[in-house]
Amino acid sequence: xxxxxxxxxxxxxxxxxxxxxxxxxxxxxxxxxxxxxxxxxxxxxxxxxxxxxxxxxxxxxxxxxxxxxxxxxxxxxxxxxxxxxxxxxxxxxxxxxxxxxxxxxxxxxxxxxxxxxxxxxxxxxxxxxxxxxxxxxxxxxxxxxxxxxxxxxxxxxxxxxxxxxxxxxxxxxxxxxxxxx
Amino acid sequence: xxxxxxxxxxxxxxxxxxxxxxxxxxxxxxxxxxxxxxxxxxxxxxxxxxxxxxxxxxxxxxxxxxxxxxxxxxxxxxxx
Numbered sequence: 001x002x003x004x005x006x007x008x009x010x011x012x013x014x015x016x017x018x019x020x021x022x023x024x025x026x027x028x029x030x031x032x033x034x035x036x037x038x039x040x041x042x043x044x045x046x047x048x049x050x051x052x053x054x055x056x057x058x059x060x061x062x063x064x065x066x067x068x069x070x071x072x073x074x075x076x077x078x079x080x081x082x083x084x085x086x087x088x089x090x091x092x093x094x095x096x097x098x099x100x101x102x103x104x105x106x107x108x109x110x111x112x113x114x115x116x117x118x119x120x121x122x123x124x125x126x127x128x129x130x131x132x133x134x135x136x137x138x139x140x141x142x143x144x145x146x147x148x149x150x151x152x153x154x155x156x157x158x159x160x161x162x163x164x165x166x167x168x169x170x171x172x173x174x175x176x177x178x179x180x181x
Numbered sequence: 182x183x184x185x186x187x188x189x190x191x192x193x194x195x196x197x198x199x200x201x202x203x204x205x206x207x208x209x210x211x212x213x214x215x216x217x218x219x220x221x222x223x224x225x226x227x228x229x230x231x232x233x234x235x236x237x238x239x240x241x242x243x244x245x246x247x248x249x250x251x252x253x254x255x256x257x258x259x260x261x
Contacts, residue, residue, distance in 0.1 A: 050255055052247040056186065059239050063193050066232040070200045073225045077204060080218060081211045099207055 011161060014084040017129035017149035021079045032068045074099060084145050086161055093143055107143060109162040111136040117151040183249035190240050201229040
């Protein structure tokens with residue numbers, strides 16, 4: 001789990017577009033349907049002299065369904081654990097790649113230099129999703145949030161949060177200067 | 182031959198159970214405080230346990246001697 005700083009507030013949580021999840025789940029569900037259909041048909045075709053083998057066929061189908069059930073939830077885990085967390089101080093980017101590969105990176109909102117949106121193709125345009133690239137003042141690579149839904153809204157929220165944080169910082173500095181003066 | 186199939190089935194059951202544990206552990210380990218994914222984890226566990234139960238019932242309820250007989254009679258003898 002992510003540990004937030006003291007006084008840090010989580011503003012929003014962003015995930016990839018739902019269509020991406022649907023596209024990843026569809027082949028698994030389709031395969032399961034075909035497996036059940038073909039499997040049941042094949043079992044029915046087993047001659048009555050070797051009827052005791054039918055249970056092996058059923059067992060095989062169940063094993064494959066169990067495997068697909070696990071695969072389905074691996075995809076769901078990948079989708080739901082792959083998030084960008086926007087707080088009032090920073091952005092935490094968590095990228096889940098399968099079950100055993102995970103990258104967690106973060107950048108302070110004050111370090112954002114510019115935010116770019118990339119929407120390529122008919123489907124991303126129609127369903128309103130694309131890549132969001134945040135360039136920061138650090139030497140590290142850009143932060144890319146792939147296939148995020150409503151990237152324009154995300155960009156606006158990011159810029160708004162960054163300017164709010166800058167204003168807060170300026171207000172704090174001004175207050176400190178007043179005190180010292 | 183039936184013994185080999187039985188052994189392979191047991192191994193498959195163990196592997197699938199381990200897979201279930203790994204997925205659940207993963208959700209518990211990496212979920213965020215805000216999203217607990219309780220329903221999703223519960224659904225996954227119920228489905229997985231149901232499948233596991235069905236597999237176990239079939240595995241233990243199968244007439245392995247009849248299967249062995251059929252395999253020996255129709256596959257090995259016919260192939261010779």
